[in-house]
Amino acid sequence: MVIKKIVIGFYLSSLLTLVGCKQKEEQQNASENLSEVQPIAAKDIIPSKMVHIPAGTFKMGTNDPAFPDAQPIHKVTVKEFWMDEHEVTNDEFEKFVKATNYVTVAERKLDPKDFPGVPVESLVPGSGVFSPPNQPVTLDNPLQWWKYVPGASWHHPTGQQSNIKGQENNPVVHVSYEDAAAYATWAGKRLPTEAEWEYAAQGKKPGLKYYWGNELKPGGRWMANIYQGDFPTKNTGEDGFVGVAPVKTFPPNAFGLYDMDGNVWEWCNDFYRPDYYAKSPADSPKGPSDSYDPDEPGAVKRVQRGGSFLCSDQYCIRYRPGSRGKGEIGSGSDNLGFRCVKDSDGLANK
Numbered sequence: 001m002v003i004k005k006i007v008i009g010f011y012l013s014s015l016l017t018l019v020g021c022k023q024k025e026e027q028q029n030a031s032e033n034l035s036e037v038q039p040i041a042a043k044d045i046i047p048s049k050m051v052h053i054p055a056g057t058f059k060m061g062t063n064d065p066a067f068p069d070a071q072p073i074h075k076v077t078v079k080e081f082w083m084d085e086h087e088v089t090n091d092e093f094e095k096f097v098k099a100t101n102y103v104t105v106a107e108r109k110l111d112p113k114d115f116p117g118v119p120v121e122s123l124v125p126g127s128g129v130f131s132p133p134n135q136p137v138t139l140d141n142p143l144q145w146w147k148y149v150p151g152a153s154w155h156h157p158t159g160q161q162s163n164i165k166g167q168e169n170n171p172v173v174h175v176s177y178e179d180a181a182a183y184a185t186w187a188g189k190r191l192p193t194e195a196e197w198e199y200a201a202q203g204k205k206p207g208l209k210y211y212w213g214n215e216l217k218p219g220g221r222w223m224a225n226i227y228q229g230d231f232p233t234k235n236t237g238e239d240g241f242v243g244v245a246p247v248k249t250f251p252p253n254a255f256g257l258y259d260m261d262g263n264v265w266e267w268c269n270d271f272y273r274p275d276y277y278a279k280s281p282a283d284s285p286k287g288p289s290d291s292y293d294p295d296e297p298g299a300v301k302r303v304q305r306g307g308s309f310l311c312s313d314q315y316c317i318r319y320r321p322g323s324r325g326k327g328e329i330g331s332g333s334d335n336l337g338f339r340c341v342k343d344s345d346g347l348a349n350k
Helices: 004-036 090-100 177-186 194-202
Strands: 050-053 056-060 074-078 081-084 126-130 146-150 265-271 301-305 325-328 341-343
Touching (some): 074 194, 081 194, 090 177, 177 265, 194 265
Antiparallel strands (some): 050 081, 056 074, 081 341, 265 301
16 A cells, blocks of 8 residues: 555655646546446445344464464454445445535645645645556556546546546545544444454455465456456456456355455554554454554554455455555555444344
8 A cells, every 4th residue: 555645745746747737638538438427327326234243253363474464363252243245335425425525535635744845836635546557567666556646536536537427336445544434433333443354354264365265266256356467567357347346246255245355445443553463352352552564653554454456466465364454544545445333232133
């Protein structure tokens, strides 16, 4: 995940000119294409639904050396709870915005104090958008395929000239932790703890290579929306998508939850620390009391889980069981969304 402040701090000044030229060049085609897109009929909108997750004890973490921050494996018990069966959609988030007039972080004016050295006129609201380079690149610098796009937000996912018409069933993206938490509060829910998320994702099938089993493509079928091809230059779209997929496109797990791996990363409520698993309590852990990432000691980060459509065994393999993601709480991107949970309170149905 590329941190928004890094993208702005190092690249915004020069990118605004480049992006602006590109947007002007593509504006006519974009406008023509958008005018042809029709909203999804009301009867075809995927409704909000929650799934009951029973209480249980499971093994959390992994012994995969690729994920040192997800070690050691430890037993955790969680109470019963309810979880959204799919990621929050554009349609659901739009209802929240209309009801509250909420403005997401990506749409707000930027404070010059947070971006020293960047000209005030260059501080334009926006967000991170995956932009595949035209030629093969080394995989040691994500800024080669992430661009800060002025005007990009939840309802303009690729920039100001885009919109979400016809994408009502897609997971909402470009949401920061703050945005996700605000939606959850409005909906009478909350964001999941990392332990709740992992327990739900395992879906009664612990110890597997993938959340769905030990084969990447059982019976030749893709089970999640991830990246196929040469990252980051060529996504073949073999699974049917080169970007986000509508929720509930791929099979659910044993709990009836969709897209717990791939599609978009999902915010959890826990602060991120790479050493937390070594001292995590066994009963309903809620994460550490503060955040620390040795890669960016000054950034406040929360846990993200599940991977996205940009994950593959060639580059980002954090769609696999037990693996962890992390993100600065004010950052968003076009592969980052969320889902909510709710305490059970003894309710039998939701």
